[in-house]
Amino acid sequence: MPSSLKHLLFMVVPLVVIFAVLPGVYQNHLLLFNFVIFLILAQGVNIIYGFTGYLPFGYVGFFGAGAYGFAIMVMQYQTPAVLAVIVAGLVGVALGLLLTPLLRLSGAYFAIANLAASLAVLHFVANPALESVTRGPYGVALSGTFDPNMAYAAAVVVMALTLVFVVFLKNSRFGLALQAVREDSVSASMAGVDVVRMRVIAWLASALVAGLAGGVYAWYVSVFYPDNVFSGDFSIFAIVFALFGGVATITGPIIGVIMLYGIYNLIGFTAPQYFQLIYGLLIMGLVLFLPAGLVSLATRRGWHVP
Amino acid sequence: MSPDSKPILNVSKVVKRFGGFYALDGLSFHVVSGEILGLVGPNGSGKTTAINVISGLYAPDGGEIVMDGVSIGGMASHKLVHRGVNRTFQVPKPFMSLTVRQNIEVALAYGRAAVTPPTTEALLDEYRLAEVADRPAADLNNVQQKILDLVRALATRPRLLLLDELAAGLNPTELDWIAERIKALAQTGIAIIVVEHLMGFIEHITDRVIVMNAGKEIFEGKLAVAVQVPQVIEVFLGGEHAA
Numbered sequence: 001m002p003s004s005l006k007h008l009l010f011m012v013v014p015l016v017v018i019f020a021v022l023p024g025v026y027q028n029h030l031l032l033f034n035f036v037i038f039l040i041l042a043q044g045v046n047i048i049y050g051f052t053g054y055l056p057f058g059y060v061g062f063f064g065a066g067a068y069g070f071a072i073m074v075m076q077y078q079t080p081a082v083l084a085v086i087v088a089g090l091v092g093v094a095l096g097l098l099l100t101p102l103l104r105l106s107g108a109y110f111a112i113a114n115l116a117a118s119l120a121v122l123h124f125v126a127n128p129a130l131e132s133v134t135r136g137p138y139g140v141a142l143s144g145t146f147d148p149n150m151a152y153a154a155a156v157v158v159m160a161l162t163l164v165f166v167v168f169l170k171n172s173r174f175g176l177a178l179q180a181v182r183e184d185s186v187s188a189s190m191a192g193v194d195v196v197r198m199r200v201i202a203w204l205a206s207a208l209v210a211g212l213a214g215g216v217y218a219w220y221v222s223v224f225y226p227d228n229v230f231s232g233d234f235s236i237f238a239i240v241f242a243l244f245g246g247v248a249t250i251t252g253p254i255i256g257v258i259m260l261y262g263i264y265n266l267i268g269f270t271a272p273q274y275f276q277l278i279y280g281l282l283i284m285g286l287v288l289f290l291p292a293g294l295v296s297l298a299t300r301r302g303w304h305v306p
Numbered sequence: 307m308s309p310d311s312k313p314i315l316n317v318s319k320v321v322k323r324f325g326g327f328y329a330l331d332g333l334s335f336h337v338v339s340g341e342i343l344g345l346v347g348p349n350g351s352g353k354t355t356a357i358n359v360i361s362g363l364y365a366p367d368g369g370e371i372v373m374d375g376v377s378i379g380g381m382a383s384h385k386l387v388h389r390g391v392n393r394t395f396q397v398p399k400p401f402m403s404l405t406v407r408q409n410i411e412v413a414l415a416y417g418r419a420a421v422t423p424p425t426t427e428a429l430l431d432e433y434r435l436a437e438v439a440d441r442p443a444a445d446l447n448n449v450q451q452k453i454l455d456l457v458r459a460l461a462t463r464p465r466l467l468l469l470d471e472l473a474a475g476l477n478p479t480e481l482d483w484i485a486e487r488i489k490a491l492a493q494t495g496i497a498i499i500v501v502e503h504l505m506g507f508i509e510h511i512t513d514r515v516i517v518m519n520a521g522k523e524i525f526e527g528k529l530a531v532a533v534q535v536p537q538v539i540e541v542f543l544g545g546e547h548a549a
């Protein structure tokens with residue numbers, strides 16, 4: 001059996017099935033939804049960081065832009081929610097295209113420029129002068145499309161599509177070439193790889209993923225303010241989850257989200273006063289002892305981690 | 307080599323500046339298919355820069371680089387690779403976290419070789435990397451990484467191959483072996499430019515040498531003749547004393 005099929009059958013399908021049936025047995029629907037959103041965002045970070053080495057500190061910019069893309073379609077054009085989610089993805093891609101010049105930067109410069117870009121988008125959207133379009137700082141209320149069950153289902157679909165794309169990256173020459181670019185762009189060009197083109201494709205793919213996630217998020221919550229959907233927490237969490245599990249793998253970001261977001265919620269429920277402390281210590285431990293993520297426990301021993 | 311064979315590569319009066327410093331200052335030479343051309347000169351004379359400009363890493367600031375009658379100066383590296391140019395690096399640059407096999411597979415998949423390239427297995431065997439095929443390139447020693455650079459280049463089926471100090475650091479047995487490999491490659495019709503400080507090695511494998519100093523050629527011809535030219539002796543002795 002080709003490994004891509006194995007990955008689909010033994011990782012993607014079970015995960016999708018689990019999240020499809022969980023709402024029937026577990027009451028906290030919002031928590032499940034947030035899990036799905038972070039599974040999507042962590043894989044989106046995986047696509048751009050794991051496969052190209054660009055750390056998207058302003059990743060939430062695409063998410064927020066997607067959320068507002070959804071809101072504007074629904075408010076101004078009364079489009080059906082599913083169509084508005086697709087537009088949300090396209091808004092993410094459009095913002096990604098606008099930001100492609102950032103790919104000329106590298107390392108911390110890219111991360112900072114990307115963060116600045118996400119803040120710029122936030123302030124653009126929250127500008128009172130745009131009240132007639134975005135409702136500016138006053139937030140949006142989308143009662144017409146409110147349907148948490150459908151929005152949840154849409155999130156699971158987006159998660160499935162994202163995972164399929166990551167499986168493709170992990171098993172294709174395209175994904176291999178991306179990793180080559182990440183390792184050494186000069187050598188990659190001497191292998192015949194069009195470095196600029198590859199980076200732009202990965203960048204737009206991860207922007208699409210975040211835009212779609214923002215769209216389903218807007219659909220689900222239906223009432224939100226710019227500060228909610230452009231919150232830096234989304235970027236930080238998605239990055240930390242992906243790194244904790246280990247990027248450039250399919251499993252790493254999944255493990256990262258399940259464990260860390262699980263712990264996050266456990267502490268939040270049981271010992272909220274220690275929450276920041278425990279979480280901070282965990283992340284420090286990760287950076288100090290496992291810089292390549294949990295999966296490196298296995299890869300160090302020479303085991304292959306899909 | 308017949309004197310009337312048409313050059314595959316013609317470099318004429320190429321200039322490359324870094325700020326106000328002229329790393330290449332009107333460099334001219336040519337190479338024909340199947341020829342092994344030595345590029346020698348003291349440290350800092352511009353040998354690596356010449357390779358970098360020919361392989362598209364830098365655009366020239368002046369002069370012309372013509373391959374197969376087409377001006378290729380400033381063309382993107384991956385396009386040059388598709389046209390049949392490839393190279394190795396003085397400090398080897400494999401994809402460190404990818405396995406040796408994956409390193410080769412990238413070049414096989416994206417090199418757009420005009421002729422069917424050899425298979426990964428054949429390359430691994432021929433270049434003595436079979437045992438480490440599934441290890442990350444970071445685990446290889448320096449010599450193996452250099453060889454991997456060469457194999458990656460060969461996977462794209464180059465017609466013009468630029469080797470930057472491939473032999474430095476090899477032991478005598480490895481030197482003999484790589485010398486034979488390079489000669490065999492030239493026999494298949496590849497034009498090969500060899501940058502090297504080891505004169506014995508240059509003497510052994512090249513048909514002709516270009517001696518460079520301060521970004522331009524100061525001699526062109528047989529190495530045996532070069533070592534008798536006062537200007538060449540001066541440059542090399544001067545270079546050694548300075549170093």
Ligand SMILES: Nc1ncnc2c1ncn2[C@@H]1O[C@H](COP(=O)(O)OP(=O)(O)OP(=O)(O)O)[C@@H](O)[C@H]1O
Nearest residue numbers: 324328329347348349350351352353354355356396
């Ligand atoms: N990217 C760069 N920026 C600035 N100066 C450079 C750059 N690359 C090369 N140089 C300078 O250009 C000159 C020629 O360098 P080059 O590496 O081509 O020499 P070389 O002949 O390959 O020397 P070696 O035998 O030591 O490898 C040197 O003075 C070097 O410092």
Ligand SMILES: [Mg+2]
Nearest residue numbers: 353354355396
């Ligand atoms: Mg050099």
